[in-house]
Amino acid sequence: MTGRLVHMTDHRTSTQPGTVYLAQRRVAVGMTLGILVGAVWAVSMVCTLVSWAL
16 A cells, blocks of 8 residues: 555455355345245235134
8 A cells, every 4th residue: 555545345356247145145035935924924814804704
């Protein structure tokens, strides 16, 4: 560093474009499973309410 502003990105190793890190993949899978479980729960609650109304 001889008077030149060094950016943090200058020190990073280059990665392939489109590379999904393992942690990001785990988060994406967890969110997808959470959404699916939430949708199943919501549908089951609607079915329960409908059955009570009949």
